[in-house]
Amino acid sequence: MLTVPVESPALRTGWAAEPKWDGYRAQLAVHAGGRVLLPSRQGTEMTSSFPEIQAGALAHLPADTGLDGVM
Template sequence: MTWSLPEPMLTVAVDSPALPAGWAGEAKWDGYRAQLAMHASGRVLLRSRHGTDMTASFPEIRAAALTQLPADTGLDGVM
């Protein structure tokens, strides 16, 4: 079995900032959009929206994932 992350969900332009009921939004003012995966084997992968492996650039995030996330966790967000 191959271990991989899904493709990132990219933003799209809209005519109105109003959100449907039950939805939430988050502005990205600064920082990086990234996906983090914590594999059952203990491997942590942090990648950019373009697929670049950024794990080595953020050792503190890798260390936090190893100590605080359960196996087979995937996160997508701005850091």
């Protein structure tokens, strides 16, 4: 999940990018049985700090879903 320098900001076909202005970079994992994990890039478990994300993930995402993003 770390950025790397590139020679050109042009993206290859099929790629997407977004700026990270502020916030946290995390991965969201919804596991079977209703377990949600939200670890930071450095491995800090942040699920309990964002109960609304945990609740939303359980309400709207199927089990075995993984997302990477900035919040």
